[in-house]
Amino acid sequence: MTHDRAPTLDDVARAAGVHKATASRALNPATRDQVRAETARRITVAARRLGYVPNTIARGLRTSRTAAVGVLIPDLTNPLFPPIVRGIQDRLEQNGYTALLVNTDGDEARERAEFAALRSRRVEGFIVATARRRHPLLTEAVREQISFVTVNRSVELPGVPAVVGDDADGVTQAVAHLRSLGHTRIAHLAGPQDLSTGAVRLRAFQHAAPSSPVVECAAYTEAAGRTAAGHLFEHFADTTAIVAGNDLIALGALAVICARGRSCPRDVSVVGYNDMPFADRFRPPLTTVHVPHHEMGAQGAQLLLERLRDPGSPARTVLLPARLTVRGSTAPVR
Template sequence: MATLQDIARRANVSVATVSRALNQSGYVRAEVRERVLQIARELSYVPNHLARGLARRRTDLVLLLVPDVTNPFFAAVARGVEDVLAGHGLQLVVGNTDDNHYKERTYLQRALGRGVDGVIAVAASSDSPDTAHFRQLQVPLVLVDRACEEVEADLVVANNESGAYHATRHLLSLGHQRVATITGPLRLKTARDRLAGFQRAVREWRLAGGQVAVVEGDFREDGGYQAARKLLDGPVRPSAVFAANDLMALGAMAAFEEVGVAVPSGIAVAGYDDIPYAVRVRPKLTTVAQPKYEMGAAAAELLLRRLADPLLPPQRVWLEPRLVVRESSVVRSITGQVVPPPEIPAPGPVGAPDGEPRGRGRQVP
C-alpha cells in the first residue's frame, strides 16, 4: 500500500507538501498539486483516516447506544441520527445494551479506548448509581428519549407524561370505568412519566382504587403478554388497557386473543410510540405517535453543536407526541356510532368519599 513517503519520492517534494496537496490545505503551486494528485492516483493511494483523525484529535466516529436494536422505535431514532451525521461526514457505531447498565458501561469503555468523537445514548437506567459512567465521560454526550437525573448533558425528550395522559383520557372518555396500565420498567424516568400521565387522567375521572390496575412491564412484547395475563387473572378484569409502548400493547393483544377476549369489543387497548406494526396488526392500534426520526435528528444536531463549541450550556429539545385513534379502542356500530364498553360488575360498592358517584363521564372541572 502506497504511503505519503512513496508519493513524495516520486514527486520529488517533501511529505508535508504531499499532505497539503492531498488535503487541499496550505499553499502548494498548482503544477505541484496536480503532479502529486496524479502520482497518488497511479499508486492507488488510500488515505489513512485513523492517522489523520489522531493528528487532529478527531476520528469522525460517533457511538449510539440503544436498549434494543430490534425495537422499531429505536431503529427510527438511529436513522435520524445517522442521516444528520452522514451529512457532516461522521460515521455511526451502534451498540445494543439490552437495558443493562454494565453492558452499557463496557461499550463506552471500549469505544472511548478506540476513539470516538461523541456519544448519543438512550440510557439503560435513570438511577444515579447506574449512570456514573455518563457523568465521567470526557467526550460530548447527548441523551435521547430518556433523561438521567444528575447527568449534565444535552437532552432530546418527548413529553411522555402528556402523551400517556391523553391516551388514558381517550379511553376514559369512551365510558370505560375499569382501566389498567402496563408500565415500562419503573427504574426509568420515561416509564415513571408515562405512569404519571395515566394516573393524572384517572384522578380527573375520580375512579376508585378498585377500578384501576397497574402492572409493571419491560417495554418488550413478551413483557406485555405476561402483564396482560396477570390482568386477566386478577380480581378485576379491566375493560381498557393503556400499554406504555406499542410492543407491550401487541403482546397484550395476543394474550387477550388467546383467551377469546376480543379487542376492542371485549377490551380496548392503546399503546405508545406508533411503530410501523401499529397499522399492520388487526385491529389497528390506537397509540401515541412519537416524533422518532426527529428525536434522532435533533440529538445528532445537538452533538454537532457540542463538537463545534464544547463550552455551550446544556441544551434541551422538548418534543410533543400526538394521539392517533384507530380500531383497537373504539367500537362502532354499522351506522358509525360509538358503542359503549361492556359493563363489568364491581366486586363491591364503589363510591367517592364524599358520597358522589364515580365512573363514566364524571370529570373534575
C-alpha cells in the same frame, strides 16, 4: 477509477484549482466550514473523481478528531430503534461524522465493556438510548467530562442534554380519548420504573385517571405485557380499556384478551405507545401514541455535534410532540 499510483492531496488541489492547504481543510469534516461552500464542493467532487482516499486515521492522531460517535442502544431488532438510529446516521453523515453502533441488551456489564471499547476507538462523544434514571456509568461519564446526550430516555443527572418525547402529554391524550368513548374502568400496564419513559408515563396516567389499576411490566416486551395483562384481569376482570406502556406491551395485552375468549375492541380497548412500524397492519390496527423517532435521532445527533463544537454550551432538553393516532383497537364502551 484505476491509477498507476494512488492520487495525493496535491493532485486533488491541482484538479480543483486551489491551494493544498485549502483542499486539506475542505476534506476534513472538522475544518470544512472554514472553506466557502462552493469551493469545498468543488474540492470534494475532484477528490471523488480522482478516487482520493484521505487517511482519516492519521488525521485522527494529528487532530485528535476521529469524526466518530458511539451510539448505545438496547437492541437493534426492537422496532423502536431502527428509525432513531437512521435519524442519527443521517444527521451525522451530513456533518462528516460516522456512528459506531453497539447493542447492550440491557446488560450493565456489557454496556460498560462496550463503552470502554468505544473509548479505545477514540469516539468524540456518545449518543445514549440505553439511559436508566440512575445510571452509574453515565454518572462517571459526567465526572470524566465525556460528551454525551441521551435520546428517548433521560438520566436523572444535571447538565446532560436529552431529546425525549412528550410522554406526559401522550398519555394524557390516550386517557382523554378512552374517556370520550365512555370508558371509566381504565388500567395502565406500566413500563419499567427504572426508565424515565416508564416513570413519566405512569405519573401522567395517575394524574389523568386517579385510583385506577396499574400493573408494572418487567420490560418493554410482548412477553412482559402478557404476564402483566394476566395479573390485571385476575384482579380487575371488569377492565374495559388499557393504556399500555408501549406497543409491544399492547401486543402482549391483545394476546391475553384473545386467550381469555374476549375481543378487542368489542370487550376491551387497547392503546399502545410509539406507533412502531406496521402498527397499522396489526389485528386490530393499533390505536397508539405516535412519537417522531427519526426526528428524535436527528435532534440527538444535532445536540451532540453542538456539544462537541462548544463543550461549554448549556445542556438543552428537547421535547418532541406526541400525537394520538386512532385506529381499530379502541371503540365505545359496551
